[in-house]
Every structure is written in structure tokens, then in C-alpha cells.
Amino acid sequence: MATEGLVPITRDYLARYYDKYPLPPLPDGVTTLAARLRDMSADLAAVAPMSPDEELLGREAGGIPAHKIDENMWKNREQMEEILFLLNKSRRPNPLQQKSTPEDDEIACKLDVVETKIKDMLKKLEQFQLTNADNVFNTVMTYMPQDFRGTLIRQQRERSERNKQAEVDALVHAGVSIRDRYKLLWKQQMERRVQLAQLGSATGVYKTLVRYLVGVPQVLLDFIRQINDSNGPMEVQRERYGPALYTLTKLVLAIRLYLHLSLARYGQMKIEKDDLAVLQQAVVIYSEEFGKFTTFIGEVFVNAPFFISAEDAGADSRTSDEYRETIIPAGKTHEVILSVEAVNSYIAWDFSLQQGALGTLLDIGFHVEYISLSGEKTLILPYRRYEADQGNFCTVSAGSYKLVWDNSYSTFFKKTLRYKVDAVPPVVEPAEPVVAP
Template identity: 65%
Template sequence: MASTEGLVPITRAFLASYYDKHPFTPLSAHVSTLSSQIRSMANDFLTQHPPIQGESILINEADQQPPHKMDENMWKNREYIEETIFLLQSSNWPEALKQQSTADSVEFAITLGKLKDKLHITLKALESFQTKNAEHVFNTVMTYLPQDFRGTLIRQQRERSERNKQAEVDTLVNSGGSIHDRYALLWKQQMDRRRQLAQLGSATGVYKTLVKYLVGVPQVLLDFTRQINDDDGPMEEQRHRYGPPLYSLTSMILSIQLFLSLSWARYDANNLKMEQITVLEQAVDVYTMELERFLTFISEVFANAPFFISAEVAGALEARKNDDYKEINVPAGKTYEVLLSVDAVNSYIAWDFSLVQGKINMDIGFSLEFVSPTGEKTLMLPYGRYESDQGNFCTLMAGSYKLIWDNTYSTFFKKVMYIGMLTNSVRCKLSHD
């Protein structure tokens, strides 16, 4: 069991500093150009022959923005790739193309077979990425669990859950479920996994009984599993940095699928032209190359990104990111107090403050008190003298606290700028009285 002493879950500010060191080389300009060309060719089909039954759903989906969540985009890419592979299989070609009665159709058939093979390779790369990423997250969580029967119970629970999920998929497929139906179920199962991970942190649902026996499980791990999927949590920085190129690729493969689907339905009236096949071939080539490049890059970034960092680093980064401070005067012989509340047990309160520069008495007294509901005060951090740019953090129980700047010893007033009073479970700025 790895130690988490002095650690807090990753923050969005930390991920931003980590991702700064790992910029993604922008997608090829061909992605945008070819996506537009493919979609324009699909629209030409619709201009000549309006949508038939069943096509409106796919058209509407292509008109919408891709999902915001990166993992949902990964599943969408898998779905659209599989749908495109299905259309490229010779058994699903239009009858006129199957007959290969012209020299062009023979050449088309050879090209379509090559495109199917390329997409199949990319599909396997995407499946491998998802499997490895899921194992990485789970194994990291397990690293911080006691290495005894408790960890074994969680592994067994996961294995049993995965077998049940696969049985669900098999039943759907055997009953004639479509590719779309299968991926709707797979995404639902993925959301179930995310909820179960969060339940481990909040000790609710399926894990409620189990967590009662998890004595010795670090609170920081439970905080991590509870917060990892928050809509505005650390992963939002990941979406902000690396989401846009993935969104573009999601739209591109959907446009390719839409083009082929509309083309096959209208093939008797509008045989594919050589220039259309050329654009299609270029689009599949660029899509597969760029998606595989993105997966290679993001795999390395994810594998090396930490889940936990020190509380000092978390507080300093958050303070720098927000650049938020309050300047106050502490008159001679007076004190200044900040009251704050802590809701989560074992939260970290971090603070940092500096004194406005002067010639005399460049330090100030500072202490931290716990205030009980009855008003009783307990000293949490002993009184001490602090100079500029000195910060600290302290592990606290739930309750109310008072941060006190003391200038009673001096005949001069002090200006204090203080920042970064945060909890690791909420990562929010606490209000000042």
C-alpha cells in the first residue's frame, strides 16, 4: 500500500501546469478541409434526393456538436468507425457496385477494401487505448488500498461486474441489436463504472457495506474517487486542452459515415465518381493517421499524469492561478480575524500571505483556532511570528475556524495580503468576513 501522507488529489491548476509541458501538435489542416469536402458531398446527395426513412437521425447527429466528455468522444469514434467498416464490407455494398461491371467499379472495390482495413487497424488501436487507460486508473486506485482481503474484495467485485456487463452486450447482439444499440449500452455501462468509482469515495450504494471494512484506506484516495468525474473538476482542464482536436476527429469520422450511408442508398441514381472516391480515400487516410497520432500522444500524457500532489504544491498553484488576494490594514495593538467553515473531515486548509514592504517590524503574529458550536476555542496552530511570503497548511476536522493576524505587540500598523485558503475536497475559495 503506497503512502499518501501529505498528499491531496490533483487540482485543475496542477493539471494545467502539467499539460503546459505537453502541448499537442495541432491536427493537420487537411482534417478541416477534407471534413468540409466530405460533408459537402453528403449534402449534394440530400439536395438531389431528400432524406429517406431512418436517415434524419444520422443527419441530425452530424449537425450537432460532439459530446463534451473526452471518454464519450472515444466511444463515439469507436461507434462511427464500426458503422463505417460495416458499410465498407462488400456484402453491404449497393448491388450495382457488387457486380463490378465497369473498370471504375473494380477500382472502387479495391480502394474500399483498403479503407476498411485501415479503419479496422485504427479501431483496434482505440480499443487498446481504452482498455489500458481503464486498467491504469483502477490499478492506481488499488495501489493505495490495503493489500489484503479488502483489495481482493474490490478486485472480485470489479471482475464480477465486468463479466455481467459483457453478458449484457452478448445478449443484445444475439437478439439482433444494432451497432448503435450496442454502443448505447456500452456507454451506459461506462457511466455505471464512473458512478461505482465515485461510490467508493462517498461510501454509498454497492460499496457502502464494503467500505465499512476499509479501515486504513487513505482519505485522500476516497476524496480522489469521489471528485475525479466532477463536471468542473480536474478533468475539465483535460477537456479544455485536448478536447478540441478529438472533437474535430469525431465530427470527421461521422461525416465519412454519413457520406457512405447516403451514397449507398442513392447509388443506383448517383454512382460514385472517381473524384469522390479520391476525397473519401484522402479523408480516411488523414483521419486514421491523426487519430492514431492523438491516441499515442494522449496515452503517454495520461500514463505520466499524477493523481495526487502535495498540499503545499496544490495551494501554491491554486493561489497563482486565481491571483486572488485581499489587502487589509492591521492597526497597532489590534488583530484581524478571518472566519471559515470546513465541511469535510480531514480537509487541508492552505494559506499564504505577505506583508507590504516597510522598514520596521517586518513580521506579524499568526495563529489558527477551532471554534466549537458552543463557542469554545481550541488552538490548532500555535501563535508564531511570520515574515513575508510564508505559507502553511493544516489537516482539520469539520467545523468552524478562525485565522488570526495579530499586531498587538507593535506601535505600527501592518498591511497583510492573504490568499489561497482552500480545502482539498472542494478546492474552492473560502469567504472572508
């Protein structure tokens, strides 16, 4: 299909798509169990006054979840980690660690089952988020020319994600809470979304990048420009699928609140069998329904109309021939000057030699220089002789650079050089899935 034939991605357009994917309703027990757990927590709060942190947790469990779908995903992941922290055997009350009585032993065993279910669900959620992120990135890459620029984008993504992980690791090393770590993770997520929206708006350095993405349909750029808007096209997704996820978020918060209070007051009041049964039932139904939800939303995402490849859009920028050819006589050089505007940009090149007369040596000298404002030259890539040098680049600061192909060592044969070079600004980080803004 031709790019110009694509339909704008509006709320009405998405609503018609989502009509094909009705979400099965949650069991009534989800809401009932969450309310029951909050009542049980209130009984425990009467045993001993709640600390400020416990009061904060109580307000969150009884409050209204965030509106954005992926913020709820991160909130569920945070709560799973908090629950696993509580259930870690080394942090349980001493009677449960030592299984002092048959009753303690039975409770500990049932908590082990709860721990296993939450741990399994956490792994599935982590994989769900990783898979969605990779799917988006790989789709974006279908619009990129299949040369050094695609390699740059991939390496930039890897470096960016390493930097983000280093931020998280530094917090963990400093001993911050799980809550604080997830504040950073969500901040990083929103940074990705802002960058995605900037790409759609083509502002600043992203305007430069858009010229490399000339095959991206305008309807997609218009869509991602509104990706963070509260009343943008994605609001229809929140209306359709948000309520079920909000209900599950409230359930996992209620599970954590009850576990926290019951373990903190275990020395004063052991967990009753009926209460433990409610907890187990809540964890089972939460794991089952949250698993169903992620599977469902993943299918909706993969088939979404905004998740379109370059081939489907009829984009041909990836395969356009941007090479230039020149003849370099014996004893001569060919030079290209590049101007770089931003720090941490790249200069990149891809070249080869065409077969010439019989006996022609298919190699050529090549080096890269930095040219200062005063005209002084600094060698940044040493001279070497190449047959071809494809997909190469180096990180540079702002300034002027000269790429030189050198045939001066030849006394007779000219060389037919086929090349392309570019100055590439710092690349937009890949955005997380637009399925859940």
C-alpha cells in the same frame, strides 16, 4: 513521500501538469475535409430524399460533439463500427459486389483500402481502452491489502465485466442496431463512473469498502468524488485536449455520412473519382491523427498526478499485519461469529498453524455454519482438516455465520492458530480510466 504531504488535485494543479504536455495542433486539412464531405453528402441528398435515419445522421454530423472526452472516444468507436458495417462486402451494392465494370472494380478496391484502415484503427482504439482500464484497476489494487480481499476485488471485477458483456451479447442476439449497442456501452461506462464517485464520497456500501482502503490518500478520494462534475478538476483536461478530439469526431461522422449516402444511392449515381479521392484522403488523415491522439493521451494518462500508487503515497495498509493468534487446547474449538449485512457479500478467511512441540500435528478441523434468527445452524462449508487455508471465501446472503476451528480430535497437543477473517460487502466495480471523464 508521505500520504499527508500530497497536494490536493485541483484544476490549477492539473493545469500545471498539462502544461508539460502540449498537444500538437491538427492539420488544417481535418476541418476542410470534414466540410467537403458534408457538402458532398448534401449533393447526394438532392439525388433522393433522405430517410428519417439519414436525417438523424446528417444532424449529428453537423452538430456539436459531446463534451466528455471518453464519450467522444466511444462515439468514434461507434462510427468506426458503423463504417465497417457499411463496407462489408455482402452489404455493398450489387455492382460493387460483382465488380460489374472496370469502374466498379476500381471503386471496390479503393473501398477495401478504406475498410482496412478503419479496421486497424478500431483495433487500436479497443486496445487503448482496455489498457487504460487495466492500468486504473491495477493502480487501485496497490491500495488493497495483499490477501483474500485483493482476490475478491479481482474476481468481482471479472464477474461484473462478464455480466456487462452478457448484456451486450443479449442485445446483439436480439438484432439491435450498432447505435443501440453503443447506448448500452456508454450507460455501462457511466455506471462505472458513478460507482467511482460513490467510493470517493464513501456512501452506502462504499463507506464499508473504504475501511478496507484505509491507505488511499484523501486527496485521491476527494478527486474521484468530483470525477463526474461538469466543472470539476477534469474540466481543465477537456479544455486542453477536447477541441482536437471534437474535430476528429466531426470528421469520422462526416466520413460515415458520405459513405452511407453514396452507397445507398449508388444505383442512381456512382461515386465520382474526385469524391472517392476526398474520401480516401479523409480516412488516411483521420486514422493518422486519431492514432496520434490516442498515443498522446495515453502518455498523459500514465504520467498523470492522480495516477499514483500506494508506494508513492506512502500507504502501508496493504502490508499491515491483521492476523490474530490463539491457542486451541486439545479437545477444544475456536469460533468466530460474523455478521453480514448485504446479499452477495463474502465471508473470507486466511489461517495457518504455528510450529509447536516436536511431534505436533500441524492440521486442524475447520467448517463454516449459517445461524438463522431462530438459532438453527446450517452447514455451508463441510468439515475438513487443513494445515493451512489461505485466500478462501464464499458468497453469502445477509445473516450470521460461524467459523469453527476444531482441535477436538487431538488428545494431547494444543494448536497455535494464526488467522484473520472478514465479512466483505459487494465490491465496487473498477472504474474506467479517469483520464477521460
